[in-house]
Amino acid sequence: MRDEIRVRIVSDADTVVARQAGRDEALRLGFSRTDATFIATAISEIARNITVHAGEGEITLRGLSEAGRQGLIVTARDEGPGIPDVPAVLRDDYISDIGLGMGLWGATRLMDEIDVSSEPGKGTTVTMKKWRGFDEVGSLLGTG
């Protein structure tokens, strides 16, 4: 298994690098193109949270193999101001004072599992997982 991929996030150009790395890694791990796009979109949202709220941070990507299933884990870490009320930002009616805030909620819709741990003044870590789905059509066609 390959080592994890790390992308330093300082500017919005790094966000593009991170989401493209996420897409490539997802495809390499055998995810469908649609799932790879879900993952890239979720990465774009959490990377934006880093550049907007924390200034800088890091996104790591790692393949997962657990109980016979394969997946991808994406971790976004920053040492920014933190999120005072995590459950609030995961609600669908949350809009932050600068008009953002759909990001984390969107990531919950696109990924299978998401965990947000945050300590005010110390930073935020978002961990999201996507499991590789059974490709029914591919399996029937013998291409899955």
Place this chain on the structure above:
Amino acid sequence: MPVSILKQGAYLIASVQSALTDTEVIELRDSILERVAKYRSTGVVVDVAALDIIDSFAARSLSTVARTNRLRGAKTVVVGIQPDVAVAMSQFGLRLDDAYTALDLEAGIRVLTT
């Protein structure tokens, strides 16, 4: 900015050439709105086939373009959204308010002329 904006009579054709950063998305938004005002355009086609994703920020910016144009009496047609990008937007719950959509440039221009 990896976007070209061409004037064709009363219409503008904006073609995105590659994935865009948020800064470039803002530039795209502002350039379209500026030209619509300058040329008194009545319609804009925005070709986003080259976009790898459309996330909340890109969707919000495209919606702003469409809403602003609409207030000026101009139509906005977003064309070329990739199938996987459309599925992701739908799963996310993102919409392009006030924009028309069409399959490709040709279909987009038809939307403007009818």
